[in-house]
Every structure is written in structure tokens, then in C-alpha cells.
Amino acid sequence: MSQSGLCQHCENAPASHTCPNCGSLVCERHFDRQHGQCASCLGGRQ
Ligand SMILES: [Zn+2]
Ligand SMILES: [Zn+2]
Numbered sequence: 001m002s003q004s005g006l007c008q009h010c011e012n013a014p015a016s017h018t019c020p021n022c023g024s025l026v027c028e029r030h031f032d033r034q035h036g037q038c039a040s041c042l043g044g045r046q
Contacts, residue, residue, distance in 0.1 A: 009039055 007015045007027035015025035019038035030039040 005014050006025070007013045007030055008024045009026050009030040013027035013029065016028050017026050017031035017038070018024070019026060019031065019041060021037045021041045024038050024040065026038040031037075032039065032042055035042055
């Protein structure tokens with residue numbers, strides 16, 4: 001329980017968004033503000 005704030009997608013950048021769809025914490029890069037979802041929910045990859 002020491003991981004709070006890291007992007008669950010790349011685990012390499014501080015998470016700045018929470019996906020309302022799956023609840024994942026993701027960084028700016030992996031959150032699509034246009035769709036309001038994380039990269040996983042959007043396309044599955046990248
Ligand atoms: Zn990321
Ligand atoms: Zn998501």
C-alpha cells in the first residue's frame with residue numbers, strides 16, 4: 001500500500017486523472033480528456 005499517484009498504465013508518471021469508467025489512476029498521457037476515459041478503455045493499447 002505504497003502506490004498512490006503512479007499511472008497504472010505506464011507506472012512511470014504521476015497519475016493526474018482517474019478514469020471514471022474503470023477507476024484507474026492514469027497520467028495525463030494516458031487519459032483522453034475528449035472522451036473522458038483512460039487509454040485502456042479507449043483503445044486497449046498504448
Ligand atoms: Zn501513463
Ligand atoms: Zn479506464
